Amino acid sequence: MASTENSPSPSMASTSVVTLNVGGELFQTTAATLSRAGASSPLASLGPSPADAPHFLDRDPRLFAGILSFLRSGRLASPPPSAALLAEARHFSLDGLLLASLSPASTFSPLSLRPTALLPLTGRVAPSAVAISPSPHAASLVAAHGGVVTSFDAVLASRTSVLTPLPTIDSLVAVSPALALAGARDFPGVQLCRFPGDAPATASEALYWPDSPSSSVLSMAATAASETASQWLFASFESARRNSSAVVAFDLNSLSPVLEIGRKEVFGADVEAAIPPTKLSWLAGHNLLLAAGSHSGPAGMVGDIRLWDVRASSTVPVWEVREKEDCFADVAASDSLSALFKVGAASGEVFMADLRRLSGDGTSVDPWVCIGDRQRAGAVTASRRKDGNNCRIECYRNWVFVARDAYVEVWTQVEITSEAGEKKAMRKNWVGNGPSMVTADGEEKAKIVSWAFGGSRMALARVDHRSIEVWDSASGAISGNL
Known part of the structure; x- marks a missing residue:
């Protein structure tokens, strides 16, 4: 056994000088600095060395300095x-x-978001969906235009495109910089788009609802990867005859289905009895799956919102509500705020429901509290207008974003101090220049058709625009166009 009598202690080794000869140029640093490269990096294994016996690396010294x-x-x-x-x-x-x-998420600030890059897409088809992959490569994004999925790296310096069998892509999820998932209404299966980086991109694999190979994809959501659990994809399927639907969970490691959630069957003409989910969101902090869908008929718009604890039951949700009056145009869930948010299809106002107070089936007590203009919400709903029909809502970190046609508003939770104590309230502001419909060039802004958040960025796709807007709030944001 080797003697450890003269071996330096860990604390001494972490501050000891490491001398490196990189391509003939000497560098000196500490073992602690090199350890920040991570255990998988060869730099982390370099120990202290004297100046007259440096470690030699046959690399470019100018690049190594960076x-x-x-x-x-x-x-x-x-x-x-x-x-x-x-x-x-x-x-x-x-x-x-x-x-x-x-583009670290810690530097994200909605009021500091500014347009920093415009990513043109090839072909003549405008983008239909955009997505940003989760941490640690939060800034890499993918866009769907026609049946093509284009992946941009995290610095937006290079792109890779792949042609899928789908004619038009409606649903897009970026699992990682190397994997995106695409789906389309009326066309079967979830297409796996792989961007390995060191090999050609492919879209040759597909996932199907086991009981109906001809089923189409309505919405998708992926869980966050962890060291103790596999990453799952949740996909909402509807059969080709539109007489059955279900949410299916796939293990993205094995690419096999592991669970069917909330299967519905349509009997006769009662379509509203089995409205399929068209919005899925995963709340990692609560281990809940949000599944929501709506249907517009002669009597107006009706929608269902369900929360599933997939560990407890795949047939009975932990909470559900049937929306009729001012049904949601879109709904979103926030882990950090422990709340659901919706935009009323009639009123266009924003409503909030506290996850900690939800219980039962939601039919006896209205869970929603209007955080916008309550008087206007009541008046507009009674007049049966549809002011919120084209609105979208999404939650990112501690903020709630609403896309209204061409512009974006943001809701922030603030603390209000009074004699009765402190309470929290939601306050609205605007991203960028607010609800101006005209650009600096005098052109009218186009409606937002898809958006995504990740790292310090927001990505927007607008109707009839063959490009993706990237907005960034980080101090080191990328500037210029590609």
Whole structure:
């Protein structure tokens, strides 16, 4: 057994000097700095060395200087990185950390969002869906235009496209920078779009609802990956005859179905008895699946909202409500705020329901509290208008966003102090220049058809625009157009 009598303690080793000879140029740093590269990086294994016996690395010293600067400060001196620096980071297994640092979610500020990049798409079809992959590569995004899915890397410097068998893509989920999932109404299966980086992109695999191979995809959501659980995809399917529907959970490691949730059958002409979910969201902090869908008929719009604890039951939701008066145009869930939010299809106002107070079937007590203009909401609903029909709502971190035609409003939770104590309320503001329908060039803004949030970014797709807008709030945001 080797003697450890003269071995330095861990605390001494973490502050000891490491001398490196990189391509003939000497660098000096500490073992603690190199350890920030992570256990998978060869840099983390380099121990202290004297100046007369440095570690030798046969690499470009100019590029290594940028790598070392990033390890010391946690950020790049002049983002975005060049293709050469990205390749060097990949050599040292640092590309994940480097890319994630460019748009960290911690720097997201909705009131600081500004347009920073315009990503043109090939072809003549405008984008129908956009998605941003989750951490750690939060800024990489994918866009669907026609039957094509295009993936942009986290620095928006390069792109890869793949043609799917779908003519038009309605639903898109970015699981990771290497995997996106696409679905379409009236066309079977969930298409797996792979972007491996070191090989051609492919879209040759598909996932199906086991009991109905001809079923089409209405909505999708993915759980966050963890060390203890597999990552699941939840996909809402409807059969080709539209007489049955279900949410199916697939294990994305094995690509096999593991659970069927809330199967519905339509009997006769009673379509409202089995409205399929067209909006799925996963609340990781609550282990709940939000499934919502609506139907517009002669009597008006009717919708169902259900919350599922898939660990407890796949046939009985933990909470459900049937929406009739001012049914939702769109609904979203917030983990951090422990609440559901909806935009009324009639009123266009925003409503909130506290997840901690939901119980039963939601029929005896109205769970919604209007956080907008309550008087206007009541008056507009009574007049049977449809002011919120084209609105979208989404939750990201501690904020709630509402897309109204061409512009975006944001709701923030604030604390109000009074003699009775402190209470929390939601306050509205605008992203960018607010509800101005005219751009700086004097052109009218186009309606938002899809959007996504991730890292410090918001991505928008507008009707008839063959490009993706990227808005960023990070101090090191990318500027210019591609």
